[in-house]
Amino acid sequence: MSSAKIRVALVGLEFGAEFAPIYLHHPDVERLIICDLDDSRVQHVGDRFDVAARTTDLDAILRSDEWDAVHLVTPVTMHAAHTLAVLEAGKHCTCTIPMALEIEDLRGIIATQRRVGKNYMMMETAVYTREFLYVNELYKQGAFGRLTFLRGAHLQDMEGWPDYWRGFPPHKHITHALAPLLALTGTRATKVHCIGSGQLREELQRPYNNPFPLETAIFRLAVCRRERSFGLRERSAVVWVRCPAGAACPRRASGGRKRSRMHATRSGCTRPLLLR
Ligand SMILES: NC(=O)c1ccc[n+]([C@@H]2O[C@H](COP(=O)([O-])OP(=O)(O)OC[C@H]3O[C@@H](n4cnc5c(N)ncnc54)[C@H](O)[C@@H]3O)[C@@H](O)[C@H]2O)c1
Secondary structure (H helix, E strand, O other): OOOOOEEEEEEOOOHHHHHHHHHHHOOOEEEEEEEOOOHHHHHHHHHHHOOOEEEOOHHHHHHOOOOOEEEEOOOHHHHHHHHHHHHHOOOEEEEEOOOOOOHHHHHHHHHHHHHHOOOEEEEOOHHHOHHHHHHHHHHHOOOOOOOOOOOOOOOOOOOOOOHHHOOOOHHHHOHHHHHHHHHHHOOOEEEEEEEEEOOOOHHHHOOOOOOOOEEEEEEEEOOOHHHHHOOOOOOOEEEEEEEEOOOOOHHHHOOOOOOOHHHHOOOEEEEEEEEO
16 A cells, blocks of 8 residues: 555444544544444434544445545445455455455455455454453563463353354354464464364254354464564475585585585575474
């Protein structure tokens, strides 16, 4: 994105209303429009934060050239369709958690983002909490030493929430528990084993065909980038190191192996090194 200021549309004004003052005071935001299907909510939020541009029509925002980016804070069941519509309209998109509910939708969003070349961001709020920022600072200072195990949890009583949360499978809503751990260590999950436990009331099982009020998972994480800066050697991680020009290169010297094209550079060579 260029350094020019952007014009933002904020869509879904229940939890989403919290973001109106943030955009209004952000130095890189030129204009804000607020949108909700419920006009009384639009007027209430518009009056409260003094936002002039208001609408109940998301499609009109998508058709207009006046807006560069759309922030979606609509119900979870709509995230995938709304995100695809925003990206297809040629606008940057950010969406509250979760990104989508089905694997095909996640893949569809990634493919669309790559094709249209606009930015996409999932708005995980847990990594901006005081608690996370404090622990993150301690970790950066090396206060925890070498990490062996991380654990995250997110417990929430969803009684009385909007209907689409009734019987919601816990791990479709995992980001608050997992994202802080991944952000802290600068890594990603590569494998997961998940089990459900407990039993939801009969009527809560139907909407998502899910019997579990609780799900627990164990994740394997990819190489932890930050650990390396504390001197930890990851097993079998391949890194590329540069041999100084003229220096004896162990790879070149080893048993008549063919020189790779990288070894032919005049300034020196680059060789893969297997750390153990
Ligand atoms: N900490 C967090 O990250 C956090 C906290 C709360 C909620 N959320 C997320 O925010 C989303 C919304 O949560 P909520 O509690 O505000 O939900 P909600 O259902 O109470 O509110 C959603 C709002 O979106 C509006 N809406 C729906 N379809 C629309 C459309 N096509 N165009 C314009 N407006 C539309 C609705 O009228 C409603 O006002 C959820 O996905 C939830 O996961 C995240």
